[in-house]
Amino acid sequence: MTKSDFYNELYKLYGPVTRARNCFLYTKKGVRVTDLFQENGRAILGWEGGSAFTYFKNILSRGQTGSFITEDQNHPSRLERAISELTESNRKVFAFSDKMSALKAGLSISPESTSFYKPWAEEQNISQADCAIIIPPLPWTDTIYLLAVKSEKLPESLVKPHLPSSVDLPFALESAITRAIYNLIAALKEREEKDFFIYDPVLTKYWERRGPYLYPKIPAEKYDAFVIHCLKLGLAINPDHNAPSLVPFGADRGVFTSLKKTPFEYLSINLGRIKVENIIMDSKILLFIIKLISSGIVSFLAILYMSKIREVGWTFIVCGFLFSYAAMIFELLQDLGVIAFSEILIIGLPLSSLLCVLLPAISYIIGFIILLARKGGN
Numbered sequence: 494m495t496k497s498d499f500y501n502e503l504y505k506l507y508g509p510v511t512r513a514r515n516c517f518l519y520t521k522k523g524v525r526v527t528d529l530f531q532e533n534g535r536a537i538l539g540w541e542g543g544s545a546f547t548y549f550k551n552i553l554s555r556g557q558t559g560s561f562i563t564e565d566q567n568h569p570s571r572l573e574r575a576i577s578e579l580t581e582s583n584r585k586v587f588a589f590s591d592k593m594s595a596l597k598a599g600l601s602i603s604p605e606s607t608s609f610y611k612p613w614a615e616e617q618n619i620s621q622a623d624c625a626i627i628i629p630p631l632p633w634t635d636t637i638y639l640l641a642v643k644s645e646k647l648p649e650s651l652v653k654p655h656l657p658s659s660v661d662l663p664f665a666l667e668s669a670i671t672r673a674i675y676n677l678i679a680a681l682k683e684r685e686e687k688d689f690f691i692y693d694p695v696l697t698k699y700w701e702r703r704g705p706y707l708y709p710k711i712p713a714e715k716y717d718a719f720v721i722h723c724l725k726l727g728l729a730i731n732p733d734h735n736a737p738s739l740v741p742f743g744a745d746r747g748v749f750t751s752l753k754k755t756p757f758e759y760l761s762i763n764l765g766r767i768k769v770e771n772i773i774m775d776s777k778i779l780l781f782i783i784k785l786i787s788s789g790i791v792s793f794l795a796i797l798y799m800s801k802i803r804e805v806g807w808t809f810i811v812c813g814f815l816f817s818y819a820a821m822i823f824e825l826l827q828d829l830g831v832i833a834f835s836e837i838l839i840i841g842l843p844l845s846s847l848l849c850v851l852l853p854a855i856s857y858i859i860g861f862i863i864l865l866a867r868k869g870g871n
Contacts (some may be wrong), residue, residue, distance in 0.1 A: 498732065502720075502724055503518075507522045507526065529728060534628055538680055543676055544676060547672075548671075549668065553665055570586070575671045579619075587639070587642070588660050589660060590637070590638075591636065592626075595638040603624050626640055629673055689705045689742075692741075699757065705742065707740065711757070712759060728752060785822065806863035810864075816853040816856055819849075
């Protein structure tokens, strides 16, 4: 589903959006929609733009909107200083009006080390990338992409005046983007895993979460139906199956109550033919199967040994094996979306996950203490 089609569906259901604030869209029909799409991540800091909008408005009010020079020509510029602080490396910044132009320019400089920057993504180390493509965290910059190039990787001949296809940003817009980058730097220090984790009890049935990013488990052929299903429940998710949705930072967990009560069924299981459709057998599930088989054999042998020995210490150790085996099955069912995480949290962790870790360990500890005590007594 395209973004245009998605917003048309939103309009058909709730009418025009009359106000947008934080991660919520307020519609003419009085329905508040929780936004997980967030303009493909551009509204990750909230729809209102915060202090970036204030900077933009102040510059407009001063009339600094012409093609004349509006500030001292400093090198690096304020935007480049902000990007350099964000990436923790010295950068030269170029603006492009579309994604492919920015990507093509980055690849022309460093084919082996050009990547897209994603805030809070654990798997990336943006400071090491020669070229980083950055999407400004402003919801009204849909056609702007920034290419941040390490200064030492950029030939002097390319610096003057521009990279091919790069564009000049109006001063007011460049100032707003600069402020938004500093806001993002501050947010990176404030938002943590515990802020994203709290929504897992409902979301992990339908998405795999990595930081604030939600990658769909729904098969591509059913994804459009899932988008409409969520929209009818007051949830706006990314309409593109190949792009992640975002955890709605600051929203109450209650916004997902409707999805919990009205689930979307995308697993089709035929027990007669033992046929499971729409589940992709990836390496993670295969690894779980290997673990289940090997642990099952170990548990069976432990029970067999206990039946011969019949000691209290060994009983606890065997219980530890069985608890571990049950925990692996439970984790597999969670990954498949069959079972959701427990909504009961202890020190920020789901009770079910905590029990899966503690019960086997406690059983092993008690068992070995009893065996050691008996050994010492002898």
